[in-house]
Amino acid sequence: MSSAAARPAAEGRIAIVIALTVIANTCGNLLLSVGMKRVGEISNWAPGALALTLLRTFTVGTIWLGIAALVIFFVMYLMLLSWADYSYVQPASAAGYALVPLTAFTIFGEPVSLARWAGVLLITIGVGLVGRTPARTTELRTA
Amino acid sequence: MRTVLCLTILVIAGTFGDLLLTRTMKSVGEVKSVHPRRVMREVMSAFRLPSMWAALALQALAFFSFLALLSWADVSLVVPASALSYAVGAIGAKYFLRETLSPIRWVGVLLISCGVAFVLAG
Numbered sequence A: 001m002s003s004a005a006a007r008p009a010a011e012g013r014i015a016i017v018i019a020l021t022v023i024a025n026t027c028g029n030l031l032l033s034v035g036m037k038r039v040g041e042i043s044n045w046a047p048g049a050l051a052l053t054l055l056r057t058f059t060v061g062t063i064w065l066g067i068a069a070l071v072i073f074f075v076m077y078l079m080l081l082s083w084a085d086y087s088y089v090q091p092a093s094a095a096g097y098a099l100v101p102l103t104a105f106t107i108f109g110e111p112v113s114l115a116r117w118a119g120v121l122l123i124t125i126g127v128g129l130v131g132r133t134p135a136r137t138t139e140l141r142t143a
Numbered sequence B: 001m002r003t004v005l006c007l008t009i010l011v012i013a014g015t016f017g018d019l020l021l022t023r024t025m026k027s028v029g030e031v032k033s034v035h036p037r038r039v040m041r042e043v044m045s046a047f048r049l050p051s052m053w054a055a056l057a058l059q060a061l062a063f064f065s066f067l068a069l070l071s072w073a074d075v076s077l078v079v080p081a082s083a084l085s086y087a088v089g090a091i092g093a094k095y096f097l098r099e100t101l102s103p104i105r106w107v108g109v110l111l112i113s114c115g116v117a118f119v120l121a122g
Helices: A008-039 A047-057 A061-083 A086-093 A095-106 A114-131 B002-028 B036-048 B050-072 B075-081 B084-095 B103-121
Strands: none
Touching (some): A008 A047, A008 A095, A061 A086, A061 B002, A086 B002, A086 B084, A086 B103, A095 A114, A095 B103, A114 B103, B002 B084, B036 B050, B050 B075, B084 B103
């Protein structure tokens, strides 16, 4: 056992892995979305047709890339939960919700509604506040 | 009524699944290396614990509630409502995981909760 609060060096590592987690999760969801568009809309809900669609899904390379990104996300998420408080990791990971409209606006030039900009602002302030608190408030246990 | 029930299951099962994942990882111990093979070995050791499987079962229950909700309720209601999980997660972290939530963290969580609802509804 060691001290209750996370060390400053560990906090830097936690911030980097949170950023990587957000990126991996966003990439995974985008890749799955692109992959499912290639598979096509599911219109026949009969069990046999659904099974065929499922098989076709796994022949699309983008789906596999999406699954790989989500597996990487999950492993990094578990690492984070072993290092930091849940009440730190969960809100800090919400930065992804702010990144999507920002990326859509700056890179793709998509219009973003006033409500979304208000949401981006609230998330940014909230993540900033959570980031100012210690990453870990429970006792540290080494594997 | 069924919408409220499924939303409750979505938020409670999803959040409690995450809280159980956290408790499992805390009991396994801190992942010390960032070397992929060692990380995988330490993470895989968590799968030996029943709490890990209970956490995954709760996540699956939340996912199926989400799918069921989407089949009859408006996306514009369901998705922003899932932002409630941030507030429920903070309460669970305090009472289930015994984490210390300072006033600054509470304010941050509430702002994020509102912000996520705005982004998803907007």
